[in-house]
Amino acid sequence: MYLKKLEVQGFKSFADKTKLEFKPGIILVVGPNGSGKSNITDAIRWVLGEQSIKSLRGDKMEDVIFAGSEQRRSLGMAEVSLTVDNSSGFFPLEYNEITVTRRLYRSGESDYLINRVPCRLRDIHELFMDTGIGREGFSIIGQGKVDEVLSVKPEARRSLLEEAA
């Protein structure tokens, strides 16, 4: 199982539809300060079902929708789609490819889809639960966060081990 594609539109600084295609191996993202690299990390977290806006560096969920710039007005919706390869049967679904989509409107309404079929947020959570992927555990290390595993209390470190168990 590996990530094949990330499509972002209206999510944080990615006002226009943007597509990243991934292969197995090491994919590097470079760019100047403030260009949007960590926003890509946030987009992956978000589409996997992250519910804590603090982990997305925001104040309220609406903060992930493109807020406009000096030259552009804000948008009414953020959408992120993540396509994963499932040819190894990693996920208990019939498809060779699984696309998970999340949308948020300024009204506060949300859409969730798996392979274009509407579903609930918890379906996305359940799809990735027990895989050690994403929001829980240690597969997404945010900027400035690597030292955390050393500075947490011994009890918190224990829960990290429990997740690996």
Place this chain on the structure above:
Amino acid sequence: MYLKKLEVQGFKSFADKTKLEFKPGIILVVGPNGSGKSNITDAIRWVLGEQSIKSLRGDKMEDVIFAGSEQRRSLGMAEVSLTVDNSSGFFPLEYNEITVTRRLYRSGESDYLINRVPCRLRDIHELFMDTGIGREGFSIIGQGKVDEVLSVKPEARRSLLEEAA
């Protein structure tokens, strides 16, 4: 007023007597990870009278004394001396040069000296108080600490302004 010299012996990883000479302007310290650069920052903080072992990355005050290595045994004392230029009369003392010395023994005993004359810790504190130097305020920014001024509460930021007042 500027720093002229820092002499370190037995302080953290500086087992042997080491002398840094400074001029006005920008003095750069380089070196690999773990070589001792931040220990120099700690030495300056300590000789200016820092009492919080946490700000020196330790657990107990004894932690600043050279603890030994695979090849060397630990030492019984840490000593740091800081010499400042006073030809501008920045400090209310008669000398053109002022040397502040701090020693700590494993027994827990401490010595404090100003120009080789024994004094108390509070004499060192009072010498630098109101100068905006050192332990208080913003003249020593430790590793990983620059973001703090942004992440503190508005009230804490207020006290920073008060110190500048």
Place this chain on the structure above:
Amino acid sequence: MARKFKETYVQVNQAFREVFVQLFGGGRAELVLCEPDYLLETGVEIIVQPPGKKTQNLSLLSGGERALTAIALLMAMLKVRPSPFCVLDEIESNLDEANVQRFADLLSDFAKETQFIVISHRKGTMEAAHVLYGVTMEETGVSRLVSVKLEDVEKEAS
């Protein structure tokens, strides 16, 4: 339940010992159960001894030594419980050039099992990459993706 935790602890500890030595080029590190008799509640401590130095409080370690230790632990957990992919956002910013190189070599090793999406501008890490994306903001406030040629990368690398 307690037995599963003990098993995981033993495996992660073994991996941690090995990865630590790989990254530090020596020394030793250990995960220690604070209360080995209370497997269901015990916390976990980390003991670290960089090569040639004495075992010390984690807090006394340098910025780079701490980052390298944290990376060793994360990689150890990845080894024991492989995740199909892993996103790393500038985790080596505190490492010097020599340590970045060891980190990049380790990453190349692990990349056979795990897909890594890495945000970095360190030369060593960039050289280990198979695919490169550049993010720009030519129009201020709006991010755009560009494909990156190798010469641009070398200019960007620090």
Place this chain on the structure above:
Amino acid sequence: MARKFKETYVQVNQAFREVFVQLFGGGRAELVLCEPDYLLETGVEIIVQPPGKKTQNLSLLSGGERALTAIALLMAMLKVRPSPFCVLDEIESNLDEANVQRFADLLSDFAKETQFIVISHRKGTMEAAHVLYGVTMEETGVSRLVSVKLEDVEKEAS
């Protein structure tokens, strides 16, 4: 007492506005009193608008934008209340090459009034230095100081 605080606030705010524009090459920033009618107790908020972007929560800023903003505030306080010396331990680790250069230029400016002791391995900062010390641990666990020649620096710079 309240008047002195108000005075300092006005001066630091003015300096902060200017230094921010110097470091960001544009945009604007402001220090705002949460409760202007309670000068003896009011907290202080920071409002930031990077060039071409909208004003946003500090938390949404990037790692580098936050570091640059923090540096602008610290330098502003140094401008209003000069300290004879200032120790900076790797404060630019999150800045890209272009921002490190602007930071180094600002440092050279301020260095006319203030002596800076800087720990860094960024090329831009190194080029602004007048004196260079190298710290090594040839004997493991024991720090030693060496004088550094310019070629060694260029090898070290990242």
